[in-house]
Amino acid sequence: MDRFFDLVTESARSAGPNAKTTPDQSTGLIKLNANESVYGPSPKALAAMREALTDSHLYPDNDSPALRQKLAQRHGILPEQVVAGNGTTALLGVIARTLLQSGLNAVTSACSFISYPAVTQTACARLVEVPLIDHGYNLEGILNLIDTNTRIVFVANPNNPTGSFLDAVAIDRFLERVPKHVIVVLDEAYSDYAQYFAGKRDVEYTHSLGYVRANRNVLVLRTFSKAHGLAGARVGYAIGPAELIAYIAQLQEVFALSTIAQAAALAAIDDEEHVQQALEKNAAQSEWMEQKLKTLGHDILPTWTNFIAIEIGEDSREFARRLRKRGVLVRPLSAWGAPTSIRVTLGTPEQNQFFLEALTSERQCLRK
Numbered sequence: 609m610d611r612f613f614d615l616v617t618e619s620a621r622s623a624g625p626n627a628k629t630t631p632d633q634s635t636g637l638i639k640l641n642a643n644e645s646v647y648g649p650s651p652k653a654l655a656a657m658r659e660a661l662t663d664s665h666l667y668p669d670n671d672s673p674a675l676r677q678k679l680a681q682r683h684g685i686l687p688e689q690v691v692a693g694n695g696t697t698a699l700l701g702v703i704a705r706t707l708l709q710s711g712l713n714a715v716t717s718a719c720s721f722i723s724y725p726a727v728t729q730t731a732c733a734r735l736v737e738v739p740l741i742d743h744g745y746n747l748e749g750i751l752n753l754i755d756t757n758t759r760i761v762f763v764a765n766p767n768n769p770t771g772s773f774l775d776a777v778a779i780d781r782f783l784e785r786v787p788k789h790v791i792v793v794l795d796e797a798y799s800d801y802a803q804y805f806a807g808k809r810d811v812e813y814t815h816s817l818g819y820v821r822a823n824r825n826v827l828v829l830r831t832f833s834k835a836h837g838l839a840g841a842r843v844g845y846a847i848g849p850a851e852l853i854a855y856i857a858q859l860q861e862v863f864a865l866s867t868i869a870q871a872a873a874l875a876a877i878d879d880e881e882h883v884q885q886a887l888e889k890n891a892a893q894s895e896w897m898e899q900k901l902k903t904l905g906h907d908i909l910p911t912w913t914n915f916i917a918i919e920i921g922e923d924s925r926e927f928a929r930r931l932r933k934r935g936v937l938v939r940p941l942s943a944w945g946a947p948t949s950i951r952v953t954l955g956t957p958e959q960n961q962f963f964l965e966a967l968t969s970e971r972q973c974l975r976k
């Protein structure tokens with residue numbers, strides 16, 4: 609094991625096992641552990657990917673110009689303010705390497721997205737995690753811990769895995785107080801869901817596009833992995849100040865997106881109907897599931913996403929193993945410092961019914 613230790617770089621040594629999640633051997637199981645869309649990709653995206661296969665002997669367009677153009681149009685910004693990557697996870701890595709190095713730090717919340725510690729570590733910087741307040745981000749606490757060596761604040765909104773939500777006003781007030789040497793990464797992976805729920809609840813979700821148009825010190829992350837159902841195609845993007853986006857794009861690997869991924873995203877943008885249907889079905893399921901869970905006595909946050917975090921009052925790894933034996937995969941939140949909580953992705957009506965029955969049976973076993 610020690611043969612290469614002296615040869616590899618500090619960044620290779622510091623990359624922990626958290627950097628990657630191992631693939632699940634999930635054949636035949638109901639997979640509610642990774643917040644993928646159970647409604648799948650758009651048929652238009654599928655057709656575009658099939659067509660793109662014909663040209664797969666050719667290198668892709670570098671820097672995804674057509675996709676950036678389309679995203680810019682859609683968001684009312686310039687193509688120079690967009691960089692597309694092999695999933696937001698890859699972009700988080702590039703952003704970390706663009707802004708962080710040894711001696712610098714990033715600040716975020718405890719119990720937030722699993723990639724923040726990994727990308728910070730790989731950039732040889734330190735991650736400061738502020739304890740949760742009411743199961744969500746403590747923005748005041750984050751402001752207090754920003755120092756002269758801070759370059760990034762990661763804010764996942766809604767947060768994964770707790771599911772907590774910050775409205776537009778809360779982020780407005782926060783940004784006003786963040787010092788100029790800090791870039792706030794607004795990770796809006798669940799933006800489509802959050803926007804949908806916010807509309808129903810008469811809440812304003814986010815002003816993130818306004819910040820980008822005003823050239824604020826903000827990078828907004830969006831992905832095709834969630835509501836668009838393209839997690840396997842790997843497409844995410846960051847938008848922000850053109851100058852900063854150019855630095856990030858320079859550090860990206862060449863051909864960051866395959867021809868097939870670019871085609872999928874371009875077509876998926878056009879299929880608003882598909883996304884809308886997924887959002888509506890998800891909302892109907894969330895209502896059903898929340899009701900059932902409350903009836904079972906679980907104290908849960910209202911969901912703004914396609915998942916729910918549930919406190920189960922016992923070791924969640926063991927609990928997840930038992931649910932797995934019953935045929936359903938959920939995520940135990942032990943690795944996030946929440947050893948007695950699980951996160952379950954909202955599935956189809958049948959899958960959710962199945963999950964709920966498994967959960968109920970396990971809880972009954974527990975009481976015996």
Ligand SMILES: *Cc1c(COP(=O)(O)O)cnc(C)c1O
Nearest residue numbers: 695696697721768797831833844
């Ligand atoms: C799922 C998720 C992402 C998306 O990751 P991809 O690499 O784009 O698939 C990013 N941030 C959060 C908080 C997520 O939950």
